[in-house]
Amino acid sequence: MTGSTVNILDLWPTKLVKKMLPDYNDPNRELLKLARNWDKTKKDLTTDYKHNNPFEIDEPATNWLRENVNQVMIEYLRAIGIDFSVDWQIHGWINVNRSGDYHDPHNHPHCYLSGTYYVKVPLPVKSNLSRRDVRPNHITFYDPRTGFNMQSISGDPYIDPEHSVMPEPGLLMLWPAGLMHFVHPNLSNETRVSISFNIILKWEDHYLPSQN
């Protein structure tokens, strides 16, 4: 009797990159200054994502962040098996979230990847929470395959349709731009400061997949 081979494919995975950047203290101090200055002078800094791109600033801290985002992008492309040249631009904006601020579930249309770098995050406050499932300052990502948890049982990979992260300063995250995510309310009196960005591909014809 000959043995049979079982192929179990890992179809339609969702890639989510988390990377703690080394030596982030000095750049974060400068990025926080930039955020504070822009917050004083620019109207709708957090909600106007079309203007005020910190990645266009030629300063040591913004150059450091740009280089790290580019490096993570290279690591992402390598991880998903893309072995041809890809060119992109980074469109970013600064978020300054005060007590009560949140960002309801959304994705980022017309972009390839999206991400956030964390500059300042209030320390977790547990004592004044009324419920255990309240997760201030977390970011939650949702399974893009709606309903895949409906009949999941304990231990299978589809049981949890959410993935929550409590960010900390120095954390850089990157994910497919279509992935829905929710930024939980800031319940602290301290501000949360982050830099979000979209990776937009500069089109090349060789991005098109070959047709079978």
Ligand SMILES: [Fe+2]
């Ligand atoms: Fe977002």
